[in-house]
Amino acid sequence: MITSPADTVIADKDTWTGKIRDRAVKELPPDRLLPDSQPSYVASWAYVFGALSIGAFAVVLLSGAVLAVEGPAWWHKSSAGLFVNSLHMWSTEFFFMFMVVHLWAKFFMAAWRGKRKATWITGVLAFMVSIGTAFTGYLSQQNFDSEWIATQAKDGINSTGAGAFWNVLNFGQMLMWHIVLLPLVVAAVVGLHVLLVRRRGVVPPFAPTNAQLAKAGLSLAPAVSGGGDAPVLEEPLKPPASEPHVQHEPVAAPAVQEPTGQAAASQEPTAGLSSQPLWNLPEAQS
Amino acid sequence: MNLLAALVHLGGTGKYINWGVLQISLANLIIIAVMILMLVVAIALPFPKHESRRK
């Protein structure tokens, strides 16, 4: 935005910085990046498991950082070290518990709908990389468990050819993957995943069934041939049994494309009421 | 009280449940049961309502 004569000299669209900034602000303007409201359908504790997963990841990272401060031998000799190791182990268990429940909830919501496939895919990727990160952690314990895991897992990994380069018996290599490389990858994938959620918003519910409409005291007018695409309510409107503070304003069928051929089941010509959107948001860019 | 020693000793011989080809530790079974319970409770519990907001 140009605010002074001096600004007219600068062609910020030509700089990499300017292009990156413009693209970032276009994809994720501040109120989409950090919204302080959510659609009214985001009203279930089932939505909390993503945040719990992130909370658990933070505890994993912090406890891991404390272990790093003292080095990998500390927790075998010190009871404070064993306590921090316990924090790291239990937060990892919670991380996987919450992440998998989050996956189940997102599956039941079919959260990939509406151009959210990348969100789903990055979620699966985060899961897989987390498994790899946990695996390298188990290998870095320098105790009986890690010894057994390493000598057994080597067969599976060798069978794919990867064992020639990624040696589970090499403690130094596994430790560095665990504390340097893989946490960065997990953080990057989780970060991308969250940004994708913010970009598209939380997936809307499925359209209601007849039964659900009836329960709300609504029903759609039956299809009439030769009409537009838009659904319309039957007259008279019945007030739904719902919370008093959710205001319903008169709405109309939105403008839709004319059908150019044979239309499927329910089309409706008689749009009666004037359109009044209830909520204005910056246009979601597709 | 030494807060750094375990109050519940989980060492020693593990308890396992066998069912056909399936063998699972009691600890892992509890973890999985808790996960299912968490999802069921999360769906069932009512969510606090906030004022609807208009910008």
Next chain:
Amino acid sequence: MSAASTSFTTTAHGSRRFRPDRDVVEWQGPYRRYDLAKEVFVCFVVVLLLTVVCAIVFSSPDERPVTVKSWSNAAPVDFAQTAMTELDGTSGVATYGPPYTQVPGAGQMLGPVSIERAVGVRIPINTAQDFVLKPLATLPNRPALRSAIASYEGASASQQAAWDAAYENVVANASFSDGQLVVKAGPYGPVGVLINNLESMARTGALDGALLQSPQLYATNYTNPLLFIADGTYLADQAGLRHLQGDQWGMMNETGNFPGQAWLWLYTFWYQVNPMKSSSNGDVEVWAIMMVLTVLLALVPFIPGVRSIPRKLGIYRLIWRVHYRSLGPEIVSQMPPGNQPLRR
């Protein structure tokens, strides 16, 4: 008016049909105050508290590892038998093939291909040298041992094989008493001296260090001692007692009564069923299955049928029940054209 960000028609004229398992009509309805930053912070505090409580109540496992020292003291005959197989090249590691040893035809096959074999030997190990002879050579002040090593290394391959076979015969029935390995006499040349010395070296702990053989003092790669230990039966027996073996679904388990890696349930499941269970290519087969399933999980949004399961199951109606109960006339603007109400 604010249009839906995607528009659909019910026609097939080059425009997409609305598919409820793939598409949505973006939300036009009311919003509610929702403090995301506070939610994440509260979740962090909740998990931190849960973690601290579990750490205090349960702690975490830390069973000491099996070392060459602890193994040879606890199971000296098993150690001697294993050491002999390392010397004569019949051990698990010696016959493993890539990435450790060059063994024609070794390497798991996936159909017609062995990726393992194609990649080749990149962590070369000579078990006779690396596990037996070179460590023995580091021991000072043992003239009898020194001449036994020289005698063995100077002999022809067929002479070595004859000695090896003779010792294999007697060590099968070995016993251990008064800190000494006891085997019958036989035509095994210097091999008896070699194995006896290796046994005593192991029992003092000197072999653990010698196996690392790092040229610069500092070591972080435990390949050799771990492979040597895993060639014996002692480690596997200890693992079996702790329910960690493959056919005990051990991949999911932790020592004691601690929770383990429940998320590996499907990976270890395939090892319990045929043909993978009894296949000599079981590892690569299970890996291939799991890689395919992982890709399919990532691609669920593209798979017809699978992506319809959430809508058909209907659990979403419980999750969004507040929404469905509060439907009003504005729902009209949020119904997908040509496809409403939702047919189950």
